[in-house]
Amino acid sequence: MNARSQIFELTVEGRQADEAVASIFHTVLFHRSLGKFTYSDEGSYSVGTVGYADVDCDFIDLTYVCCSSSSLERTIRKEINCFSEQLRGNEGSGMGQISLEFFQKKPSRWLFQPECIPWEVWTVRLELITLNNEGERQVCREKVGELLTDKIIYITEVMNRHEYLPKMPSQSELDLIFETGFPDVQPYLFKLNYSISGPSGGPSVGSTIKKIRETLAL
């Protein structure tokens, strides 16, 4: 099965990187998170309620909405922070990409790790620029805000196409579809991948750093 893929390209100042990525990923996760499932003895389940919170960006003229789950927020922030630190580090070319991948697992067979099948991938490609003065920063602050507004509107458009979503699982298979590690929300299983382009260019060059980490501790 081919996963749906969306790619956003942005040019930002170094300090805007975290917020730019977070605003996109949190908007996606807000749409891709459900309330916690509670199963009853008879096999039926009830779905909890998702709360939401407004987040004002410090370096971008933008307010976005995320699920009000501090543990989800921490997980995302940590990952984005690792990416942004490497992106802004001296070795890199100031270019890199990070993606939020939703996947489902095939039940594991004896001795084998369960197979992960991605069904939707959101990628943000960043190019860093250096600004010389506060005037330029102010312009950039507004410009990036406008660009992200367009991206957020696009995300909602995709969400309301009502394309493929994994089927609601039975209780025993809940972990194959949903991330159940958070106490307050239940997003679809996801992981964050990122890569930084080396100084000489393309991502296939030896200095590419790639890190894949599942948010689920396996």
Place this chain on the structure above:
Amino acid sequence: MKLSNQEKKELDKFTKFLALKCTQIIVQSRLGDKISTHCRSQTTGTDWFNLNISDLPDVLAETKRVLNGEIISSNVPLCVEISLRTSEGDQMVLENWCLSMLAEQCDPTTRIVHTIYNRMGTLLKSLVSITRVVPAYKLSRRQGPDSFVICYRIFLGEPLIQCLGEDFSQVKIGQICTPIGTLNLSVSYRTKMTISPTQTGRQNSIMLKSDHFNAKLSPKNRKHNQNEDKTQSLGNTMKMGAFADMQKKKMESLFIIPNTPFSELFKEKPTAEKAAENMVELKNNENESQEKNGNSTTDNLTTKLNSLTMVSTNDDFIMVDLKTPFASTNEKSELGKFYREWQTAPPLQTFVDEMSPLDELDVTKQLETFESDLNEFDNVVQSLCQSAIN
């Protein structure tokens, strides 16, 4: 395939709550505050669509009143109009959110009401996200009683997009196909944020006039606002309660109608003036018809003009002191007074508490006396030190 009664009933209920939650999300996003609601593992009665959207009682009541027990039908969409009102009373429509139902496009295959319920949840999440990124959000966060406030109006009917100025934008938030029709949620918003005089002038002059009468009886008000609002304010077609402290306008007292209408008529005119007027009448019989048309004699006009202090910077405007039929005839005529009240802006709150220059003078004087008495102060300190040593 026909819907069972039970399914139809459920769909209607979902659509009704979708409308109620939409208005809550839109209005709350324009309050000017950051919003944060909790996640809950157990859904409570008011948590529709698995989303924690708190209900403001005012907005809930207003939406229910507008819907009047109906669900959104194909002809009349539900609109939430967000507008800005400056402290000077200028008004500008910022955006119009519109939830409509197209009965022609229905999808009988989407049988499972559960799917529709989930899609409505997604649509509401998108609405939450989009309310934060359209231009009016930033304005609403900056609102205040001294600068401008954001108002809302909920109504059934076609959105008034012509109020949004040139080059307005439109965003389709989403649509849901159901067996009873396709639900559409969209927003049209203003992109040009300047208040031009042509936009406000004419409308305002009408509003001022209408304040002489009971606001509830004006036809303009009747069309849109049928609720029993007891508060008295200028042209209260907008509900303000939810957004900001209502700033009591001092000028209101000017427009309160006296208990007996036209009581001025029955007042005894000052006898001297009356006599003088009689004299004029006797002397200038040829001017009589002119007088009655409301034109004063030239002499009268010049003297009265002198007595009026004109605040207007508009040079080509000439204040003609008309003899208004029902106004008292004292020198500072009601019309002039009324006109001046509207010419001068009310004083800013900031300067009310500021010290007058007189007070500042006193302080400098005081400082001078302190400086001249410096020796005396030193002596006191020295004597205190000495007494301490002793």
